Amino acid sequence: MKLLILLSVLAVSAIASQKRYDGYQLFQVTPKDQSSFEAMVQLYEQSENYDFWIAPRGIDFAMDIMVPPAYTSVFVDLMHAYSMEYRVEMIDVQTVLDMAREERERTPRVATPRYSVDWNTYYDFNDISAFCNEIAAAHPNMRSYESRAIPMVKISTGGSGKKAIVVDGGIHAREWISPAFVTWLINELVEKYAAHPQYVDNVDWYIMPVINPDGYQFTFALTGDRLWRKNRRPNNDGIGGSSCMGTDMNRNFGFHWNEGGSSANGCSDTFHGGAAFSEVETQHVRDAVLAVAGQAEMYLTFHAYGQYWLTPWGYTATLPSDYTQLYNLAVSACNKLTAVYGTRYTIGSSTNVLYVASGGSDDWAKGGAGIPFSYTVEMRDEGLYGFELPARQILPNNLEVWEGVKVMAESLF
Ligand SMILES: [Zn+2]
CATH class of the missing domain: 3.30.70.340 (Metallocarboxypeptidase-like)
Structure with missing residues (x-):
């Protein structure tokens, strides 16, 4: 009898130990x-x-x-x-x-048994890693897979001299629609290749669906926090000492780092880290992007929420010298996007449309890695559900954003 009681207490405490937001x-x-x-x-x-x-x-x-x-x-x-x-x-x-969790638990997992994920619900980091391996193994002649803590899928039909697009997602842990779109994009390019070969024949893709694996997994963990944003390294280098966890990876990139819109307080959700690229995750992304920077003409990083298609810069209100080109391409992309369901996006530079935020990956991709077309895409919605975007909106979101991404890719053909 004692053993039974102990077990039930353990089970209850495991459920109760995920961060709760009662009354928030x-x-x-x-x-x-x-x-x-x-x-x-x-x-x-x-x-x-x-x-x-x-x-x-x-x-x-x-x-x-x-x-x-x-x-x-x-x-x-x-x-x-x-x-x-x-x-x-x-x-x-x-x-x-x-x-939202009850709805996820009711949703049957993976309608298509070929892969570990589908796009009818949200999947954790282990499933997404498995998916990257599976789709690579299923198409050995199409692209290679680089096995590291942060999975990167290269999609290419070979040949040399092609331009490339770098895509990432999941830098902010709680923005679940981001990996749900980026994994879908991998699937669309690979599995639906025959329907639109031009998007793979004319450009190479380097795609990282979750660049903040620890933070992302923490938002799924029973002992975690659904609304966590940063990575999970304990802080010793911020104000607040070791009492708080995590750096905002999208304030940690090394181009005009710590020039506004970020915090030196390790307990802040926008803590910029002890130095530019202080985090192992941003170092990995930096190195992966620099390795293909000579080929890459475009960088797309997917976030939520608010429905914005943003250009650099985030560190200053001054516009980049090629802003007109950046802006016009975003207008073309968003016109196609909006045509699908009527979803409206706001276009402009991060600082002017939103607020100053230095140390962002898009600023570094353009200013540090020299990739000319760099965008941050804030996907659905406008705040009705915020980070808890219902799973039934994953596919509509993905279909409309794909229309915008196609326009982006076509500009490099
Ligand atoms: Zn974000």
């Missing part, structure tokens, strides 16, 4: 004047208590902020003090996470 609320806030905007920027930069799912952009731009129950009343007081418009988008974040 997601607020949408729209500052209407400079003083209230500045109050929100101060909160964003200086408080660890609030999780900004969408960061402050400017007056009249809505932001999404997750507020813990202990801070709800002080937060609402702040709203009233500045006469800010707000509404509660999620009255209990844990309920939203629970519903």
Whole structure:
């Protein structure tokens, strides 16, 4: 009898040890004047208590902020003090996470037994790694697979002198739609090759579906945190010491690193690391990209959410000298994207459309690796579900973004 009791306690504590968000609320806030905007920027930069799912952009731009129950009343007081418009988008974040998990548990795994993943639900890092190996093994004459902690799939029909496109996903752990799109892209290029051979015959692809494996896996783990963003290396080099985990890999790249929009506080969700490329994951991505930089003409990095097709720079409001080219190509891509379901994307440079954020991978790809066409794509949605985009939206999202990616690729033919 004692043994049975012990077992049941262990089982309960295992379930209970994933980070919970009971009573956390997601607020949408729209500052209407400079003083209230500045109050929100101060909160964003200086408080660890609030999780900004969408960061402050400017007056009249809505932001999404997750507020813990202990801070709800002080937060609402702040709203009233500045006469800010707000509404509660999620009255209990844990309920939203629970519903999504229950739906995942009800979804049968892998309708097509050929591979370890499909695109009817979200899969963890082990399944995605297995998929990269399986699709490589199934098409030995089409591309090679480079086995390392961070899987990279090269898709090529051979020949020399071709331009290349580098694609990555999963740099921010909680943005699950990103690996769900990037794995789908691999499948579309390889398995549907016969339907559109030009996208593989004319360019080589180097695709990394999850460049933050530890963080991504932590968002699935029973002992983890569905809303984790950073990698999982303990911090000794940030303010806050070793009490906090993780570096924001998309603030850790070495081009104008630490020039704004990132934090020196190791407990912050935008901690930029102790130095540029301090993280083993960003080092791997840097080395993998530099190895093909002579061939690569385009870099696409997939994130969520907000529906933006962003150009450099993130570190400054000054536009790159070839901005018109970058912008016009993004307009063509988004026109095709929108034509599928009517989903609208905002186009522009990261700093001007969103906010200053230095150390981003797109800035480094362009400024550091010399890849001219560099874009960050923030996919669905606009905040209704945020990071918990329902699995039934994976395929519609992928189909529309694919239309944009095709336009991007065609520009290199
Ligand atoms: Zn992101």
